[in-house]
Amino acid sequence: MNLFENVRLALEGLRANKMRALLTMLGIIIGIASVMAISTLGSAMTGSVTKTMDKIGGKNIMVSLSPKNYDTQSTLQEEDLITQDELDAFRSTYADQIKAISFSTGMGSGQLNSGFIHKDVSITGASPDYGLVNNINLVQGRFIGDRDMDGTRNVIIIDTTLRNNLVGVDGDVIGKEIQVDTKSTNETYTVIGVYEKLVIDNPLFYMGDDTRIECFIPITTAKSLNPDTTNLNGYENFTIMATSNTDSAAFALTTKEYFVKGLGALSDFTIQAESLEAMASEATGMLATLSLGISVIAGISLLVGGIGVMNIMLVSVTERTKEIGIRKALGARNSAIRSQFIIEAIIICLIGGIIGVGLGSALGIMGSTLMKFPTNPPFLPMIIALCFSMAIGVFFGFYPANKAAKLDPIDALRYE
């Protein structure tokens, strides 16, 4: 039997019963639309997480000493700290997996005074690799170098907002001296670089608007200036940047084990090593679970939709018993009648599927736009959804179609 004729017949039938067809399709539409919407949102979220990770350094592992027990007041002892020698040994052991190690220490906030300009700033002492590890985007000058470190120089890197405040957008601020007063220090620093502040426009990573201006000075300078610093030769926290082909989650565990061994058994402290990538994959993992849950619900909706299609096809077969009898009298084989009704069921499901894909994609695009990561609906789930809706048509259309095919022509002709 002619496929084209069957499709035409099915469409004619649907046009004759528009409302009924639409109601029948509803279950399929809802099911397919929710699958499409969630897979579009899913790919938007994964995409935005990956993009943000690249921005803030997804390969970073943050290592810190933390008290084993927060109830007791533990003070960090000199022997707890990780020494430069230990770090060098670690770095040479895992040379192929480490790209950089950076250190930083917060100096707290202070006020910048330069002429009539007074600004609240926060000061961070950073090592030369800090710029690389934290993706600091220098637009002018340079970052902290080894000689700044060795000489504990009073040099500072400021951000573009501050530069604009001090000398205007086109002004040259490099070499200019500024004074920063913190709680315990009043120091004058020479500006050596200007960086642009990283903007994370991802609601998933929203951490509040940080309006403070962060300035960087050499970590050695910071330590020498800070009266709270007891030790100059050890570190209580640092950030490792893993190479791009390293599994940073696994390497975080390796790092933790390595340094825990270095700590004395009697120490009140232990090592925390967390990879950003692992934290992000935890977030996307949660999303995957959520998608799975919604897919299950969508599956139930599709099942119910399929049963609806089967029901309406049974009604249709009964309504058209006479027509089936006529067709058989005119020489239609059982297989021709069967394919006519199966194709009708497939068409119902396919149209439902197409509407569902359209609706779901629209919802997905809207949702991903709200997430500030506009994403086109993924192609593969679209094809799968359409194929699946056709499969529902075949599965739930078969029984009614077979019933039609097996009708006795004499009985069917006599049916009123």
Place this chain on the structure above:
Amino acid sequence: MMRNKIIEMRGIVKSYYLGTPNELEILHGIDLDVYEGEFLSIVGASGSGKSTLMNILGALDRPTKGHYYLDHLPMENVRDDGLSQIRNKKIGFVFQTFNLIPRSTALKNVALPMLYGGVPRSERSRRAAELLQLVEMSGRSHHRPNELSGGQKQRVAIARAMANDPAIILADEPTGALDTHTGRLVMDIFHRLHQEQGKTIILITHNAELAEETERTIRLRDGSIVDNRMNGNYQLEGCYESV
């Protein structure tokens, strides 16, 4: 010279409820020969077995016993799909209630048997248009059945019966749902098909007047043939020794 025997029935028995206490024999051994180009009528009261005989003649049903050759083909042991093919190619049905597909146009209705017969699309349309012209329905070929009068519907149905150029046209009370005037027009079409195209036509009716118009009338009573005679001046050339 013997004329071509298009239907040969020998000892056709049809029973229902086989093997149960209320087994019912409707046809009791029918012998029937129909020759090519004959216009035959089968008459009988309701309950005489007319419809049952027609169903067997039309390959819609199988006899319980007996032999049936249609166009020299034995009909025993033919499977469902085989019967479908025989109905499609060898038989043209005309029903009392027209039985057109309501959602399809006259043209599509006429083309339908050709669709099931695997005739290519362009050829279907061409021949369907030709057949509608034959029954003088060209002007209404794109109308649906509910836009046609009873007589028009029956003319479309006759055109449809002719679609695959069948060996016999089986007309079951074709004028039963029509008024006398339109019934007359329909009968005229049958006469024309018979005379001009040499079609073999079997007319099933309970109208004695219409039966008189045909060449030969078979009368059924209680499942047996009780009369088989030539009407008026009709003569069959040298073949009726068996009756």
